[in-house]
Amino acid sequence: MDHNTCIYDYTNLVMGATEIRSSRRMMDKLHMINIEKYGYDSFFKQQFELRKNENLVPGRVIGVYKSAYKVMTLNGEVIAELSGNYYNRVIYKSDFPCVGDWLLLNKSNIIIDLMERKTKLSRKTPGKKVDEQILAANVDVLFIVTSLNKEFNSRRIERYLATAINQGIKPAIILTKMDACNDVVAYIEKLNQIAPEVTCIFTSAYEKVGIEGIFDELSEGKTGVFIGSSGVGKSTLVNVLMGEEVQKTFDIRIQDHKGRHTTTHRELFILANNGNIIDTPGIREIHLWSDNNSSGGFEDIEEYARQCRFRDCQHIHEHDCAVRKAIEENKIDKERFKNYLKLQRELYYSSLQHDKREKIAFQKQIKRKSKIEGLSLKK
Numbered sequence: 001m002d003h004n005t006c007i008y009d010y011t012n013l014v015m016g017a018t019e020i021r022s023s024r025r026m027m028d029k030l031h032m033i034n035i036e037k038y039g040y041d042s043f044f045k046q047q048f049e050l051r052k053n054e055n056l057v058p059g060r061v062i063g064v065y066k067s068a069y070k071v072m073t074l075n076g077e078v079i080a081e082l083s084g085n086y087y088n089r090v091i092y093k094s095d096f097p098c099v100g101d102w103l104l105l106n107k108s109n110i111i112i113d114l115m116e117r118k119t120k121l122s123r124k125t126p127g128k129k130v131d132e133q134i135l136a137a138n139v140d141v142l143f144i145v146t147s148l149n150k151e152f153n154s155r156r157i158e159r160y161l162a163t164a165i166n167q168g169i170k171p172a173i174i175l176t177k178m179d180a181c182n183d184v185v186a187y188i189e190k191l192n193q194i195a196p197e198v199t200c201i202f203t204s205a206y207e208k209v210g211i212e213g214i215f216d217e218l219s220e221g222k223t224g225v226f227i228g229s230s231g232v233g234k235s236t237l238v239n240v241l242m243g244e245e246v247q248k249t250f251d252i253r254i255q256d257h258k259g260r261h262t263t264t265h266r267e268l269f270i271l272a273n274n275g276n277i278i279d280t281p282g283i284r285e286i287h288l289w290s291d292n293n294s295s296g297g298f299e300d301i302e303e304y305a306r307q308c309r310f311r312d313c314q315h316i317h318e319h320d321c322a323v324r325k326a327i328e329e330n331k332i333d334k335e336r337f338k339n340y341l342k343l344q345r346e347l348y349y350s351s352l353q354h355d356k357r358e359k360i361a362f363q364k365q366i367k368r369k370s371k372i373e374g375l376s377l378k379k
């Protein structure tokens with residue numbers, strides 16, 4: 001399906017071939033939004049095509065409220081709520097829409113369905129509860145933001161890199177506050193040790209340095225997420241990218257069912273070059289959550305691991321362990337290796353939890369189904 005088809009569906013306009021060619025001008029006339037700049041590409045168009053007879057509209061979540069969503073559609077921003085049917089189908093918390101998700105809405109702005117996600121930036125829910133929390137969906141680039149000062153921490157960067165690579169998201173490292181750093185070379189060396197292949201962008205929001213480098217990573221329709229500790233300068237950078245003070249709490253205030261005003265803190269903004277950015281304030285830690293065991297960003301260690309005598313070598317006390325030998329010869333940093341093991345364990349644990357969660361959900365589904373069919377389940 002092409003972009004024009006969805007304009008037909010939505011407005012019932014009858015257009016000829018010539019008009020189709022000038023659909024963008026047409027959209028301007030009708031005050032329609034070009035949702036392609038929000039990342040509406042063939043991946044989502046195909047999903048919409050499969051449902052085209054249902055009179056639905058595609059839209060992207062640009063803000064999340066307690067019980068409603070701010071969604072960008074062809075018609076501009078709307079406030080949308082979930083349908084009862086949607087609620088009934090939800091099994092996991094991660095089935096609820098999050099910022100960056102593409103939705104199918106009906107004409108009354110009721111959310112009928114969630115489109116399949118291209119990527120998701122997930123973490124394990126903070127605290128004891130073991131579950132997945134999706135921070136943002138359909139992310140193309142994870143900007144790992146860190147300052148060129150004491151806050152710089154190789155182990156933390158490795159963790160973020162593993163998260164991005166494991167989830168199929170391209171990582172890029174943004175180094176901030178270059179104006180206040182007098183030994184940039186030392187940081188370049190550190191980055192070479194942990195992320196030789198990763199794009200590193202050196203910036204100063206104060207002096208507007210390096211901003212182009214961020215724009216380069218975000219062409220039209222691409223979505224980037226900023227992640228990093230509090231105080232590294234994420235918001236300042238977002239403001240510079242936006243060219244203005246971004247109002248964190250939009251004027252638009254809505255009421256939830258209890259009549260209270262609620263605001264959102266995870267939002268998607270569009271840049272002048274039509275790239276999309278999501279700021280994630282308040283993310284202090286990220287524990288890996290994944291349904292697969294492959295960590296990312298440790299190719300150097302994995303390269304040595306392939307040379308170990310035993311394929312399932314744990315690199316602890318096995319004979320002929322190439323990894324331990326590399327550590328002894330200072331070819332692998334010991335602390336980096338420890339972090340690798342830690343993240344591996346975290347991933348393994350998370351994949352076990354993932355399987356457990358699937359089993360519980362499967363049982364829930366059977367129970368629900370048998371309830372509907374009037375059957376009772378005996379143990």
Ligand SMILES: Nc1nc2c(ncn2[C@@H]2O[C@H](COP(=O)(O)OP(=O)(O)OP(=O)(O)O)[C@@H](O)[C@H]2O)c(=O)[nH]1
Nearest residue numbers: 177180204205206230231232233234235236281282
């Ligand atoms: N020297 C210097 N300081 C900066 C720069 N950018 C931001 N800062 C300062 O760093 C502090 C934190 O900046 P914020 O943008 O609020 O940091 P943040 O990462 O958004 O923090 P949270 O909102 O808590 O996640 C502020 O005092 C900024 O003025 C920079 O380019 N150079």
Ligand SMILES: [Zn+2]
Nearest residue numbers: 308313315321
């Ligand atoms: Zn080994």
